[in-house]
Structure formats: C-alpha cells, structure tokens
Amino acid sequence: MTFISIENLKTGYETRNGTVQAVDDVSFALENGESIGIAGESACGKSTLGLSIMRIVPDGNIASGDITLEGKSILKMSKSEFAKNVRWKDISMVFQGAMNSLDPVFTVEEQFIEVLKQHRYSGDYKQKISEIVNSVGLTQDVLKKYPHELSGGMKQRIVIAMALLLKPKFVIADEPTTALDVLVQAQIINLLKKLKKDGMSIMLITHDLAIISEVAEKIGIMYAGKMIEFGSAPEIYKNPKHPYTQALLKSIPRLRGDKVTNYIRGTPPSLIQPPQGCRFYDRCPEAMEKCKKDPPKFKTGSGYVSCWLYE
Amino acid sequence: MEEILSVQNLTKHFAKKGIFSSSRTVVKAVDDISFSLKKGEVLVLAGESGSGKSTTARLILRAIEPDSGRIFFDGTEIGKDSKSLDKIRMQCQMIHQDPYASIDPRMKISDILMEPLEIHKIGTKAERKKKVLDALHEVKLEPAEDIFNKFPHMLSGGQRQRIVLARALVLKPKLIIADEPVSMLDVSIRAEVLELMRELQEKHDISYIYITHDLSTARYLGQNISIMYLGKIVESGPIDEVLLHPRHPYTQALLDAISEPEPDNLLKEKKIRINEPLDIDVYQGCRFRARCPYAIEKCKEEPLLEQTGQDRLAACFVKLD
C-alpha cells in the first residue's frame, strides 16, 4: 500500500529579485516500510522539500501540489488540524544543523521537557524521556549534562531523540551525519537502521550517496529544484539513467577500486526564473536540440527519469 | 630523494581549565611525533577530530611554539630567528577548510591575491599583477582578467577554494599544508579541487601535507599516510598498503566505518570495531586501549611506533595482518 505520496509539489521563496523556485514540481511515492534518500548538490532544494512536508518553510510558501499520508491529504488539511494531528505526531524532522542549535544554558533534560510542553504531552514526562534516551543508545546520565559537555555524536542522538518523542511514522533527517567523524557517522547510520526495524520510515537528506545506500530502499535525485530521477536503490546505483545521476555517482571518491574520479564541470542555473528546458543542459555531455524544451517524467523500471534520452 | 620537511619528536601540550572547577587537565595535542616528507611527496595526516592534525600544522608554520622537538624545512632548522621564520612562512603555505571564512568577503579577488606579495614585499606593482594573473591561470579560473575584479560572493564554493589555492601559489611555495581543503565542498566538486592540487604537485614538484578525516579522498591524492590518534602517530606507510591492509586496530575501525555507494549495504548492519570507551586515563598505556577490541594486559604499557614491514610503522602490541 502507498504510505506517503508527494505530487507536483512546488515551494518557493519570495525575494527582492523574484521567486526562488526551490522545489519545482516534485513527485514521488513510498510504499509501506520503505525509506527514501534524497541527494543532490548544495542548494538544489533538499531541505526545502523536507520543510514543505512538515509545512514549516520559514519565509517560503507552498504554492501547489498535494501530499497524502496513508491515503489522506495532509496538505489540503487546515493549518490547525495539521499542527494538532500530524506535525511531530505522524511526521517529524531532524533539522539540518540542529545539533549545533541546542540551547547552551539548559540541560538536556530541561530541553526535552520544553519540547514535550510544546507538544502538550499529557503522559509521564520522566518515563517518556528515559525511554527515548534509551532508544537512541544513550545512557540516562546525559540528561543532567549541558550541550558543551557532549560530543558531536551524542548531540546528534539527542536531536534525533527529540524528533522521536511522539512516535512518528515518518522521520525526515536532514544531513544527520554531515560534519561528524566517520566512526560516529557509522554509529548514527546503525541508529537509523534500528529505527527502521522498529517500524519507522525515514527520509534521509544528504549529499552523500554512500550513506544513503545504508538506509534507503528508494532514492530521489534532485537538481536545481527538480527531482530529475526517482527509483529503487539498486536501479539508481547499478543502472543510473539521468546523465546527472551518472555524473554524481562517478564523482564519489572510492576507498577501494578505481582511483580516477570525475567531477561535474560548471554550476547549476539560478532558481529565479531558470531558463526553459532541461536544467542540466549547460553541463550535460549528451545535450541535444530537443533538450531546450522541458523534459517530462519518463517511466523507468522502478520510478521515473526526467530526460529526453528516455523518450 | 631530497627531504623537504623533517619533524622530530614534536610535542605540544595544552593545559585545559575545567569549566566548572579550577582543576586543570593536560591535553597532549601533539605528543612526540616524528615524520619526514620528500620533495614532491603528498603525505596524508588522518585521524578523528581532536587527534592533533591541525595543531601539527600550526606547529610547522610556527603559528604556535612547540614545547619541544625540532623542525627542518628545506635544509634549515626552523627556530625563533626571523630568517628561518620568513623562510617557512613564504615557502610553506596553508589552505584552510572553509573557503567562505578564509577569504575576506569585502575584498576584491585582486586584492586578496596581491596581499601575500605585498606582505612579503615582492616585486613591483606590475610584477605582482602578473604573478597574480599567472596564479589564476594555474588554478584555471578563466578569464583571469574578469575574475580579478570580482568579489568572493560572485564565485561558487569550488571557485572560491581555487582562489584560496591561487593565493597560496603566488608565493611559489615548496610545501602546501592543506587542512581539510574539500570537506566543505559539494561531493560533486571535491574531485575538481583535488585534481587541480594533484596537477600543481606534478607540474611544480610541490609537496603537500593533506590533512583530512576522509580516507576516500586521501587515497586520491596521497602517496603516504600517517594516522593520528590522541596526539600520537599510530600507523604510517604507503597509502594503498595502509588502507588495504591496516595493521593498527584504530585504522581498521576507521576503514570499516566508511560507506561506499553499494545497494547491498541496506541489508546489513555496519560493523563497528571499537568498544564503548572505558573510563580510564587515556594517557596510561596505549591511548586506544579504552576503545580497542583487541586490548590485552600488555597494552597498559605504551606501544612504540615500530617497523612492521617495508616503509611501514605501527604502534600496537597485537598488530593485525
């Protein structure tokens, strides 16, 4: 059964120079039990996509599209109903860089209590906090500590725990491993794997395609506000279709195997009134005349690709 | 081959004041490390956060004074005298992690690149301009005359890191110390900067110390690697050998932790070959003992960095194979 589906989502930021179309007609769907990884270079709209699903896009607005969770539209639902029944309860998010925005003057426990208050939680606070701390692999003594007394990995676990307080079904984790040491990254990856086993579905946002392979059944590749390819992990890794996906995979330095790495020359177009046609046109080795028109989504084995080569 | 840099028994400890108490603890940031670098060689210094990589770099450049140890650069011992300091500060350049923080956003690219030449009073104004334009060509920022008049915010992250590289190059350094030069950049353009660094190394015979905790990019650039752990070098040797056949348990744990983009990863848990740290004094015996899954009684003594094969060293009583 379809668990969550995003249809033709458009989110933009109004600026003095015009609208930044950060998420532009993005669609994908996940079945029950599936997790997704969202990859793409900086500023392609990954965080905006996550924030749009949470319906909290600071300074931005969701212009059109639909999001359904277990058959019910959560985008058409009123703001108050969404806040009351969906946000943090069904869907929650670990914001990019959240571990660095823990409040330095409060203990971890005080910060958990504050979050529970905001959620108007009615159960036993102490028990809830104790449970959640265990579930992310921390011991109770972290509760009395201040953020500066914690390592990066511990802080990351704390902010993940905060997103889990109300037992959401869908957790969006925005760059949860970036800037952590590899050993700590590996521990966070195992934590995400465990959450999946406990029945949670994860949307992992990261520029690191290697990390995505650890947790995601499905992958969405974004480029300049568009999701240009979506499909199953084996299909994306073994048989990538879009020239951008292919180039992105080739640009990853490998620990084993070939030393030659390739990179993608050039930069993506501006998201304010981007030129007509395929957004990868300027950087694409296979660009042709037809690519000056917007490529539609062509069906693939497990998803779609937005590229004229697959017409 | 000729040595460009030799570091002998370098040590730097910091006294760290507790935040809530007046008790002081000592951080042995760099503790009796030795290594050398040949002309044109790329040495990778790797290890987790706090292992002493940046402190080592700052000691070599004399941004901070060592407690003890000696540093020889291109035949000259670096001491307190201004002659040796001038030499190292001119011929050894540093590149930092953050291309956004390491250049002043209010300065024009031309001024950013002229600055080191002005500080070291090199050439006439026209000569300086030529050197700067040459450096821009070297890092392939074209058209150089255009870039010359731009401000940093008009450039992409990768272009900015090229500016940082160009600024290091104007002084024609013999050694570049690059401290996490690509970790702030998008994966898709990391290889671009690394490739450029490699080209410059081959063309001008520049030596590099490449500091990183990312072993996959390390392999792309480096010939040799030294792995640091809490102020000590625990393993070193030719990079492919160390990365494919680690001898030290810490190196092995680091390598295991790295993910590669393989769909099979989904099905298995990541192997983490370190234990939860024991609450023991890390400076007693082997520093990795608190987390080492192979620890034996003998590890309460400090292992020395010993030869374990051709050009290979490891500091461990157990030594994997």
Ligand SMILES: Nc1ncnc2c1ncn2[C@@H]1O[C@H](COP(=O)(O)OP(=O)(O)OP(=O)(O)O)[C@@H](O)[C@H]1O
């Ligand atoms: N509050 C805002 N006002 C105006 N533009 C914004 C705002 N937030 C984001 N943007 C723009 O929207 C685009 C997408 O940003 P977003 O943060 O979603 O990208 P991202 O893929 O998460 O990038 P990163 O990998 O760097 O986190 C960018 O061009 C960004 O500059």
Ligand SMILES: Nc1ncnc2c1ncn2[C@@H]1O[C@H](COP(=O)(O)OP(=O)(O)OP(=O)(O)O)[C@@H](O)[C@H]1O
């Ligand atoms: N000026 C200082 N005063 C006190 N302690 C310091 C100082 N500089 C560094 N340290 C300590 O020395 C140790 C080594 O720090 P260093 O910055 O060299 O590590 P690193 O390997 O570069 O780490 P990272 O990967 O995080 O950059 C750390 O414990 C650090 O807190």
Ligand code: SF4
């Ligand atoms: S549509 Fe054309 S330009 Fe765009 S990725 Fe496909 S081939 Fe390249």
Ligand code: SF4
């Ligand atoms: S000396 Fe002992 S504790 Fe240290 S790394 Fe080797 S086995 Fe582990």
Ligand SMILES: [Mg+2]
């Ligand atoms: Mg983001």
Ligand SMILES: [Mg+2]
């Ligand atoms: Mg450092």
